[in-house]
Amino acid sequence: xxxxxxxxxxxxxxxxxxxxxxxxxxDDMDERIIAALRQNGRIAxxxxxxxxxxxxxxxxxxxxxxxxxxxxxxxxxxxxxxMGFEYLAPVGVQVKGRAATAVGEELARLExxxxxxxxxxxxxxxxxxxxxxxxxxxELLTNVIAKxxxxxxxxxxxxxxxxxYNPEWAPL
Amino acid sequence: MTRIxxxxxxxxxxxxxxxxxxxxxxxxxxxxxxxxxxxxSRLKRLLDNKVIRVAAVTxxxxxxxxxxxxxxxxxxxxxxxxxxSRALADLPEIGFVATILGRAxxxxxxxxxxxxxLTDYLHQTIDKIPGVHRIRYSxxxxxxxxxxxxxxxxx
Numbered sequence: 001x002x003x004x005x006x007x008x009x010x011x012x013x014x015x016x017x018x019x020x021x022x023x024x025x026x027d028d029m030d031e032r033i034i035a036a037l038r039q040n041g042r043i044a045x046x047x048x049x050x051x052x053x054x055x056x057x058x059x060x061x062x063x064x065x066x067x068x069x070x071x072x073x074x075x076x077x078x079x080x081x082x083m084g085f086e087y088l089a090p091v092g093v094q095v096k097g098r099a100a101t102a103v104g105e106e107l108a109r110l111e112x113x114x115x116x117x118x119x120x121x122x123x124x125x126x127x128x129x130x131x132x133x134x135x136x137x138x139e140l141l142t143n144v145i146a147k148x149x150x151x152x153x154x155x156x157x158x159x160x161x162x163x164x165y166n167p168e169w170a171p172l
Numbered sequence: 173m174t175r176i177x178x179x180x181x182x183x184x185x186x187x188x189x190x191x192x193x194x195x196x197x198x199x200x201x202x203x204x205x206x207x208x209x210x211x212x213s214r215l216k217r218l219l220d221n222k223v224i225r226v227a228a229v230t231x232x233x234x235x236x237x238x239x240x241x242x243x244x245x246x247x248x249x250x251x252x253x254x255x256x257s258r259a260l261a262d263l264p265e266i267g268f269v270a271t272i273l274g275r276a277x278x279x280x281x282x283x284x285x286x287x288x289x290l291t292d293y294l295h296q297t298i299d300k301i302p303g304v305h306r307i308r309y310s311x312x313x314x315x316x317x318x319x320x321x322x323x324x325x326x327x
Binding site: 034038039041042063067070071072073074075076077078079081082083085088090092101104105107113114115118119120121122123130155156157158161162163164166167168169170 | 175190226261268279312
């Protein structure tokens with residue numbers, strides 16, 4: 001989620017988990033393409049090229065290279081509330097008798113659990129749960145998540161108002 | 173915000189763009205057996221009504237060692253919560269801000285590469301926001317799931 005402001009980050013990350021995504025060092029032009037597509041993912045290559053003062057083939061080639069290296073993806077993101085998910089709960093999970101990662105992987109399989117992170121701090125996992133009603137949230141927390149093997153205690157909170165939620169990165 | 177009703181075609185378009193949103197309207201039209209114009213007008217409606225947003229997502233592993241910092245912020249007083257949450261949302265480094273019930277007054281999230289970077293950011297930026305009383309944080313080190321198909325489109 002860290003934005004461009006901090007963003008003198010060239011593509012120096014390594015492919016993790018032995019995945020051979022052929023990463024490469026991005027240059028200024030790659031970064032400008034990424035920045036433009038963060039603003040508007042549907043901009044035509046032609047318009048993007050014109051804005052950047054280069055030809056369309058250059059933009060197309062650069063973009064394909066970024067996508068093939070698994071460094072960037074342009075996707076449609078759905079607005080939670082427009083899709084009917086009015087409730088968002090950031091929940092801390094305390095795990096006992098089982099590896100936090102194993103519990104996290106089981107939680108990740110639930111469609112209503114949109115993020116799962118193994119955390120350092122008070123709780124072993126931090127997750128975000130969405131629901132269309134308070135009753136559904138209660139059901140998820142009490143009868144689904146709480147019953148997963150290894151889940152010891154839940155520390156839920158509930159979003160009153162989401163002021164900002166712009167995923168800019170993800171494990172791809 | 174007024175909610176628009178979505179039909180099956182809308183859902184299919186959203187699903188199609190969820191994997192790769194650089195596909196042209198003509199290509200989607202061909203796949204669905206519909207005209208380019210139909211796809212274009214449907215998509216415009218989805219975007220205009222803030223049902224979806226189409227944007228680039230970069231791979232988190234572009235960062236050397238990405239740590240997601242959950243900042244649990246308490247305000248000086250209840251009347252400061254709104255101002256604090258707005259100030260946090262204005263920071264470009266912060267990707268998520270919500271006022272919450274329960275664990276704190278406000279939850280904000282940012283991505284950092286190490287503890288020193290987080291400490292600097294807390295001291296030099298967050299602590300200076302008027303109305304911030306105290307910040308606790310937890311650090312997410314291993315992204316098991318981060319479903320980028322969701323966002324919030326706020327006016």
